[in-house]
Structure formats: structure tokens, C-alpha cells
Amino acid sequence: MRKNMNKQKWIIAFILIALTLVSTACINTRHYVHKYSIRTSYKEWIDQIGIFSHDNLKVSGYREENNKIELELEYENGITGYKELCDVVNAHNTFVDNNPDYFPSDIDIHIYNMKNFNGSGFALSYFFNRKPKGTRDFSMLKSRDTAKIQYEFINMERFGYENIEYKDVVMDIPILILDCSYAPGYEAYAFLDEFNNAEQVVIDYHTVDYNQKKACEYIHKILPNVEIYSVVVVDGQEQLKRIN
Helix, strand or coil: CHHHHHHHHHHHHHHHHHHHHHHHHHHHCCCCECCCCCCCCCHHHHHHHCCCCCCCEEEEEEEEECCEEEEEEEECCHHHHHHHHHHHHHHHHHHHHHCCCCCCCCCEEEEEEEEEECCEEEEEEEEECCCCCCCCECCCCCCCCCCCCCEEEEEHHHHCCCCCCCCCCCCCCCEEEEECCCCCCHHHHHHHHHCCCCCEEEEECCCCCCCHHHHHHHHHHHCCCCEEEEEEEECCEEEEEECC
16 A cells, blocks of 8 residues: 555656656747758858857847848847847948848848747847838838848837946947837937937837927937937828927
């Protein structure tokens, strides 16, 4: 009898351990792309922008489809890792300058700044080279037809999780799109300090009733020369309106 009870206890203990291991694996497992496993048509580009050359940077995703490239990067160790991610974006623009005919003329490139949370990821921001597609009229933005990164879309709610100093980071991106579901305070704009050459900023705060004058003051305190636009709805279509 005691032998059977001991056997039952052992079986129960084994099941509990197995369930714990499975649940832990489900929560924490995150698959990454490696130098020898990536499948790309642009090997020279991959090698030169250095996505596998940094200690604090991981490639969490890579896709090519219909002349579109999607590269997902995750950094760790705060400002050290963030600089490495920015180095990749800057290296991409340098590569395009040095190899203007490398990519197809209609290439669409997205580089995502991802955050890993319990085994799954979400984007804090992403960089791209072409005007956003969809119902919005972005014709007022000064973009060119190039494979260089010209835009960064920044989710200010998520990006605000990163409590790091940006003064030592330099990004040459002309157009910034700020997304938020509330009206952020001045401290939330600290990251703008890295965009010394920014030309235009788009405020997209959804349907929030925010103080446009105050938002412009916050932005111009850091980037005094940028044009500032807000997303507005005219006859059911989302358009841009200059507000500064």
C-alpha cells in the first residue's frame, strides 16, 4: 500500500515538474535569427550594416516579400544596446549612399525596434523609407524616392518605458511621427534630442484633446527648427495640418 502511495506521489511530482517546465518554456522562449540561419537576397547589405556584429543586439525577425524587407531588432543593456540599434540604422543609410543602385527602385524597408516581454515582442518604434500607405494624405511631407530611412514612427507610450539618456545618440532621420493615446508631458519628448537634423514632426495623438500650443513648445524646445504637423480628419479622410 505504501509502495503504491509513494509511486502515486512520484507520478504527481513528475507531472507538476513537467507542467512547470512547459509553462516556463511557453512564457520565456523567444526564437532569434542567426548569421548562418538568415535567408536573405541581400547578403552584402546584411553583412555591412552589422546586425550580427553587436553584443547587445538580437535579430528577432526577418522577412522578404513583394519588394518589402522587414527587419526586427531587439536590444538589451539600456543605452549601450540602443546605440547599437541606431548604429545599424545609420549604417543602412551609409550603405545606400555608397550603393545607390543596390536595391530595387520600389523597395520598401522597415526596421523595427522591438521589445521582448514574456516571450513575445512588440514594437517601441520603427524606421522606414517610404511614405506611410493607407488612407492618410501625407503629401505635405518632404520625402524622397530612396531606400534610405527617412521616417521613424514612435509609440510614445511604449518608448517611454526606456529610461535612458539620448544625448550621445545621433540619428539622421528627417521625418518623425509621434503616436500616443494621451497628451504626454515635456519629459516624454527627451528622445528627440538625438534627431538634430529632423525637418518635420507629425503629432498623431488619435482623438485626444491635447494642447497643440504646449506640444509645439515642448518639441521646439528640443528641435527649434522643425515644422510640426497634426493629423486631422477632413471629409472623413485623415490629413496633415501644419500647426506651428
